[in-house]
Amino acid sequence: MKTEEIEKAVDEFCDNKNQQVEDALTPTLKIRYHRDIFPALPDVEQHGNFVDAYCAETIMLTKGQFHLLNLGISVECPAGYWMQVVPRSSTFKNWGIIQTNSFGVIDTSYCGDNDIVKMPILSTRDICIPANTRICQFRLVKDINFDIATVDKLEGPDRGGFGSTGQYEEK
Secondary structure (H helix, E strand, O other): OOHHHHHHHHHHHHHHHHHHHHHHHOOOOEEEEOOOOOOOOOOOEEEOOEEEEEOOOOEEEOOOOEEEEEEEEEEEOOOOEEEEEEEOOOHHHHHOEEEOOOOEEEOOOOOOOOOEEEEEEEEOOOEEEOOOOEEEEEEEEEOOOOOOOOOOOOOOOOOOOOOOOOOOOOO
């Protein structure tokens, strides 16, 4: 075998092994679409690190009204991950709704067929949001295990309390 052929074979072998390792390390989010209830619900769409999700049903809200916006999906997060649900950047501008809990957390225990993902929202104006509107996005976040230590005193300097950014001067 020529040196070039050996190098090519080694490169192909390494590329294949690297792909196998990457595939083994890539987590899989299982999604169940509730198309029995929402037959026209589109598949979620991945754009970069986030996945767009849709409003599963047409909703009419009045200013100040709270609503659990149904996304029409149930999920099973892979072990060691949780799902973060946040509004799309255009959601407030287009629809005047705010996610009331800043961002949603779907952990590994919320994984049953009927554990439908919802986004708690508050409407800032009267609005009708049609079914199948791209309304929020989600991503998987890797769990970080940590310990908690109770102490009598922290070692860092005081910054000045909540809301003090930019006002602290070290002495």
